[in-house]
Amino acid sequence: MLENLGVPVINSPKAIEIAINKHRTLALLSKNGIKVPYTIVTENVNEAVKRLSFEKGIVVKPLFGSKGLGSFLLKDRDFAWRVLADLRYLRHVLYLQEFLKHGGRDIRAFVVGENVVAAMYRELPGSWKTNIARGAKPKPLKITDEVSEIAVKAAKIVGCDVAGVDIVEVEGEKYVIEVNSQPGWKGIQRVTKIDIAKKIVEYAVREKIKR
Numbered sequence: 099m100l101e102n103l104g105v106p107v108i109n110s111p112k113a114i115e116i117a118i119n120k121h122r123t124l125a126l127l128s129k130n131g132i133k134v135p136y137t138i139v140t141e142n143v144n145e146a147v148k149r150l151s152f153e154k155g156i157v158v159k160p161l162f163g164s165k166g167l168g169s170f171l172l173k174d175r176d177f178a179w180r181v182l183a184d185l186r187y188l189r190h191v192l193y194l195q196e197f198l199k200h201g202g203r204d205i206r207a208f209v210v211g212e213n214v215v216a217a218m219y220r221e222l223p224g225s226w227k228t229n230i231a232r233g234a235k236p237k238p239l240k241i242t243d244e245v246s247e248i249a250v251k252a253a254k255i256v257g258c259d260v261a262g263v264d265i266v267e268v269e270g271e272k273y274v275i276e277v278n279s280q281p282g283w284k285g286i287q288r289v290t291k292i293d294i295a296k297k298i299v300e301y302a303v304r305e306k307i308k309r
């Protein structure tokens with residue numbers, strides 16, 4: 099409604115609509131040359147079980163979700179078949195992803211406009227979910243050109259002015275797993291002196307307010 103009234107809105111409703119759907123986001127990113135984990139979306143359990151390799155494990159995620167809630171890891175094909183069949187019985191769309199063995203750490207890059215203003219590792223040894231909400235600790239991370247390039251490009255593809263881009267590293271390769279269009283910054287603010295709120299306000303005033 100505000101956007102229709104001509105009020106500048108960050109992020110735009112369109113960007114939020116894309117980012118909130120994990121599959122729509124990854125499909126768009128992949129099409130535009132960003133590395134993402136092998137992911138399938140299906141309503142067919144046999145197809146899902148046939149196409150996936152259970153050696154490393156399969157991540158089952160809600161298409162719409164946050165804070166690591168509701169996702170789980172499957173390692174056994176028979177067990178997977180049973181669980182996925184039950185999810186289908188409840189009419190869930192199956193959103194399935196190869197497990198990237200990251201060792202209990204991922205990267206959150208906080209994008210404002212054309213820049214990553216802050217970045218952190220999120221560490222939770224012994225766990226594969228490294229959300230701050232699941233107890234992961236923020237650790238300082240120097241913003242490299244590589245992280246900056248990937249995160250800014252990912253945010254731009256989705257159409258976000260402000261975004262929290264989740265990046266998983268495996269054997270030196272970086273994969274984007276999610277673009278958050280409503281990222282909090284309590285955790286990341288603990289590991290940087292940059293005033294993130296100020297950066298967002300400065301960006302909004304500079305780029306969005308017509309003079």
Ligand SMILES: Nc1ncnc2c1ncn2[C@@H]1O[C@H](COP(=O)(O)OP(=O)(O)O)[C@@H](O)[C@H]1O
Binds near residue numbers: 228229275
């Ligand atoms: N394919 C994957 N392989 C390994 N770890 C993953 C994978 N997908 C998600 N994770 C872990 O789970 C966390 C939550 O997943 P994410 O897709 O970001 O959803 P959420 O919206 O719940 O944050 C990630 O930060 C990461 O630690």
Ligand SMILES: [Mg+2]
Binds near residue numbers: 165166229
């Ligand atoms: Mg996430």
